[in-house]
Amino acid sequence: MSETLQNLYLGFSVALTPSVLLYAFVGCVIGTLVGVLPGVGPLAGISLLLPVSFGLDATSAIVLLAGIYYGAMYGGSTTSILMRIPGEAASVMTCIDGYAMTRKGRAGPALAIAAAGSYIAGTFSVVALMLLAPPLASFALRFGPPEYFSLLLLGLLALAYMSGASMLKSLAMAALGLLFGMIGIDPMTGFSRFSYGLVELGDGIGVVPVAVGLFGLSEILLTAGQPAAPEVTKPRLSELLPSREEWRASLWPIGRGTVLGFLIGIIPGSAHIIASFVSYAVERRVSKHPERFGQGAIEGVAGPESANNAATSGAFVPMLALGVPSGPIPAVMIAAMMVHGVSPGPLLISQQPELFWGFIASMYVGNVVLLILNLPLVGVFVNLLRVPYPFLYPGILMFCILGVYAVNGSVVDVGIMTAMGALGYGLRKFDFETAPVVLGLVLAPMMEMSFRQSLSMSSGSYSIFITRPIALVLLMVGLALLLSSIVSFVRKNEDWRQRLGFARRAREKSQLPID
Amino acid sequence: MTTDRFASGVLALFALLVIWESRALPLGTFRQPGPAYIPILLASLLLIFAIFLAAAASRAPSFSSIHWTEWRHALAILASCIFAVAAMERLGYRLTVLLVLGFLLKVVEKRGWGVTIAFALALPFGSFYLFYTLLRVPLPQGPFGL
Numbered sequence: 001m002s003e004t005l006q007n008l009y010l011g012f013s014v015a016l017t018p019s020v021l022l023y024a025f026v027g028c029v030i031g032t033l034v035g036v037l038p039g040v041g042p043l044a045g046i047s048l049l050l051p052v053s054f055g056l057d058a059t060s061a062i063v064l065l066a067g068i069y070y071g072a073m074y075g076g077s078t079t080s081i082l083m084r085i086p087g088e089a090a091s092v093m094t095c096i097d098g099y100a101m102t103r104k105g106r107a108g109p110a111l112a113i114a115a116a117g118s119y120i121a122g123t124f125s126v127v128a129l130m131l132l133a134p135p136l137a138s139f140a141l142r143f144g145p146p147e148y149f150s151l152l153l154l155g156l157l158a159l160a161y162m163s164g165a166s167m168l169k170s171l172a173m174a175a176l177g178l179l180f181g182m183i184g185i186d187p188m189t190g191f192s193r194f195s196y197g198l199v200e201l202g203d204g205i206g207v208v209p210v211a212v213g214l215f216g217l218s219e220i221l222l223t224a225g226q227p228a229a230p231e232v233t234k235p236r237l238s239e240l241l242p243s244r245e246e247w248r249a250s251l252w253p254i255g256r257g258t259v260l261g262f263l264i265g266i267i268p269g270s271a272h273i274i275a276s277f278v279s280y281a282v283e284r285r286v287s288k289h290p291e292r293f294g295q296g297a298i299e300g301v302a303g304p305e306s307a308n309n310a311a312t313s314g315a316f317v318p319m320l321a322l323g324v325p326s327g328p329i330p331a332v333m334i335a336a337m338m339v340h341g342v343s344p345g346p347l348l349i350s351q352q353p354e355l356f357w358g359f360i361a362s363m364y365v366g367n368v369v370l371l372i373l374n375l376p377l378v379g380v381f382v383n384l385l386r387v388p389y390p391f392l393y394p395g396i397l398m399f400c401i402l403g404v405y406a407v408n409g410s411v412v413d414v415g416i417m418t419a420m421g422a423l424g425y426g427l428r429k430f431d432f433e434t435a436p437v438v439l440g441l442v443l444a445p446m447m448e449m450s451f452r453q454s455l456s457m458s459s460g461s462y463s464i465f466i467t468r469p470i471a472l473v474l475l476m477v478g479l480a481l482l483l484s485s486i487v488s489f490v491r492k493n494e495d496w497r498q499r500l501g502f503a504r505r506a507r508e509k510s511q512l513p514i515d
Numbered sequence: 516m517t518t519d520r521f522a523s524g525v526l527a528l529f530a531l532l533v534i535w536e537s538r539a540l541p542l543g544t545f546r547q548p549g550p551a552y553i554p555i556l557l558a559s560l561l562l563i564f565a566i567f568l569a570a571a572a573s574r575a576p577s578f579s580s581i582h583w584t585e586w587r588h589a590l591a592i593l594a595s596c597i598f599a600v601a602a603m604e605r606l607g608y609r610l611t612v613l614l615v616l617g618f619l620l621k622v623v624e625k626r627g628w629g630v631t632i633a634f635a636l637a638l639p640f641g642s643f644y645l646f647y648t649l650l651r652v653p654l655p656q657g658p659f660g661l
Contacts, residue, residue: 172564178557186550224588390624406652411600418596430522448553460546
């Protein structure tokens with residue numbers, strides 16, 4: 001513990017330097033804006049700012065991008081509560097009871113509880129991250145290629161399992177993403193695969209154009225043609241305080257949401273989205289008055305908002321300790337770290353302690369900044385939404401093109417973004433999840449390399465994946481998830497994921513008029 | 516025809532295309548996979564998933580239940596992106612984005628000339644100043660330094 005405190009002191013000495021503090025603040029502001037604006041999302045936001053971070057040192061760059069990530073979680077709740085429009089997917093559940101509270105004139109307390117819950121969850125989960133990441137990194141030093149292959153395969157299976165109601169569709173998307181990851185030069189033999197003579201494809205398809213296309217551009221394609229922006233409720237600062245009963249009713253949901261969110265965040269998948277759904281379902285299940293949910297229950301705001309912030313920190317655990325992305329957003333952050341010559345993984349903490357602990361400390365700072373930003377400045381952020389959508393989406397499109405081009409200075413990337421946007425539009429129309437595509441793309445080179453290295457180690461014997469205990473355990477867990485989904489599919493009954501009403505169903509529900 | 520049946524057909528075709536395109540690469544052996552091994556394995560998995568999806572497709576909604584009400588806007592936006600790909604390194608960032616915004620606001624959204632011109636000038640020139648001049652992000656310039 002004393003070593004941890006010493007490291008934390010080192011971290012704060014880095015995080016509280018003026019330049020790092022500035023980038024944490026800038027990241028939080030941009031993240032809040034990204035969270036408030038529908039259609040952009042933290043993934044597109046981080047991708048767009050990635051080129052800007054190239055000129056910064058590694059610590060400042062990671063602090064900036066992480067600030068965008070957890071800032072977006074804060075910002076997304078603002079539009080959910082005030083306008084019933086989720087700024088990003090993890091805020092969908094907040095729409096239901098948050099907007100109902102606004103209709104009852106309790107928008108201020110809803111915003112305050114969302115911000116307070118996010119702050120408490122964010123702070124506690126950073127502590128957990130600080131305590132968990134170093135021992136996990138030590139454990140991960142025992143990982144070799146077979147363990148990494150098994151872990152990455154488990155990650156894809158877990159993502160497919162958690163992504164939505166149809167694991168089959170999610171697995172198909174994961175396979176599609178892995179295939180996209182095959183484009184480029186084969187690292188072991190030097191053969192060029194599927195690049196068709198294009199030099200820019202020699203290194204493969206970048207994650208940024210794919211992510212911005214599948215998430216950002218596809219959202220614009222789906223929502224363009226909307227009517228003018230809906231009416232915006234703007235509470236005054238004096239109306240923000242919750243009552244004593246509301247604080248009392250929120251404490252346990254915040255606690256439960258924090259723990260749930262952090263644990264779910266560690267698991268690969270769209271963690272912050274799933275965390276908020278699970279939290280809402282748990283709160284409704286444990287409540288003595290479940291009939292209040294959907295009518296403005298404060299627990300329906302406190303729990304999900306805490307969960308999605310805690311999941312954000314949880315997602316950093318495998319990213320920092322293992323070098324394995326738990327979802328598309330950590331995948332882009334890993335790409336950002338590698339651009340700066342930093343290799344995330346078990347050796348990061350020992351080789352670059354100032355970066356790791358500086359990052360941890362900046363998250364503490366970032367939580368304070370967000371608490372200060374989100375309440376008094378809620379009116380400022382919400383004014384963005386008064387911009388009619390016919391003006392908003394061309395602006396967002398411009399930023400997508402700019403950001404994607406700026407990564408490599410290549411119009412081929414803009415072309416990839418366009419193709420992925422069209423693909424994402426089609427996939428979402430046909431009820432396919434797009435997150436597995438991005439994760440598959442990122443994991444493909446690592447998985448293939450680990451797989452072929454494992455076979456080299458074992459002289460071509462596949463038993464290496466079974467004879468090594470850690471690899472075997474990881475594969476068995478993945479198999480259990482797969483069998484669980486198959487059983488549900490064969491019996492044609494709803495399993496716990498369908499009953500919780502994931503992603504699309506919850507989003508559709510939040511758009512129904514509240515009586 | 517259900518949505519899943521249509522989608523599974525497209526996925527199956529894509530999988531077969533990948534397998535066909537991989538024939539030019541060495542497959543390797545079961546114990547020593549070559550560069551074509553993993554792509555063919557993944558394409559085969561995708562094909563299997565597509566077949567299972569088609570088999571269970573009767574539970575999916577019908578193809579005609581999908582609404583494409585925003586298709587005109589979507590097509591216009593995609594056309595704008597394709598134009599940006601073709602033009603950006605010839606015309607430069609500012610001129611390209613100006614034309615894209617002008618097209619989307621005036622032709623697609625049918626806004627007035629005044630607000631279209633103001634918006635189409637402010638955004639590309641403002642963003643160019645912010646990213647190129649202040650943040651030193653390289654962006655292409657076209658004729659007359661635009």
